[in-house]
Amino acid sequence: MSFLSRAAPVAACLTLAALPPMAEARPVSYPGGWTAMQMNNGDASSLHLHYSPTASDSIGFYAERNWAEDVQFTGLQYNRLLQRWNGPSSQANTYLKLGVGEADPFGDASGELSGFAAFAADWETRRWFTSYEARATDYAGNQSLRHSARVGVAPYIGDFGDLHTWLMLQVDNHPEAAEPTTTTPLIRFFKDVQMVEIGYTLETEELLANWIIRF
Secondary structure, eight states: OOHHHHHHHHHHHHHHHHSOOOOOOOSOOSTTEEEEEEEEOSSEEEEEEEEESSSSEEEEEEEEEETTTTEEEEEEEEEEEEEEEEOSSOEEEEEEEEEEEEEEETTOOOOEEEEEEEEEEEEEOSSEEEEEEEEEEEETTEEEEEEEEEEEEOSSOOOTTSOEEEEEEEEEEOTTSSSSEEEEEEEEEEETTEEEEEEEETTTTEEEEEEEEEO
């Protein structure tokens, strides 16, 4: 092995270590990385476990228990990093998310071929964060479209390896829901490979609780 081939991984690690810690919650990890995401709100609870074979793709298991649409979905989800922009102190990303599997209406043992598609975008610095996602689902013939957006601010700028805190506001629009538009103030804690989010939806008085770990 040449000196340059031995030095390349070391240089890459040093470069990554020098990057400012961002509010990572992205659907694609580093090549060879695994990610587990467990999401809970008043409408649904989901588990997503995926593997990233490249820096632009991930694929894995996805399960969702959706009380709002009275259905349970189980299948595979594929995520694609469409574009990434790296600035001197910021980063922006766009993603495509596709899911296919079986949806079982509650109380009905017969599953139907179902799926979803989503487009997501985010932009962040060490201080500010914004994101948007549009998600269309077809679960057992029940079709819906949902929009979700976030804005956030870090009250302090920590060093690499510190506990990082973000204060965020999430706004959701789901025309088919009893409350079409909801607002959820939340707080995000991020340290090393783990991230936890706790929030409260004002209109429906329901708890949001998310947990993400990369390994």
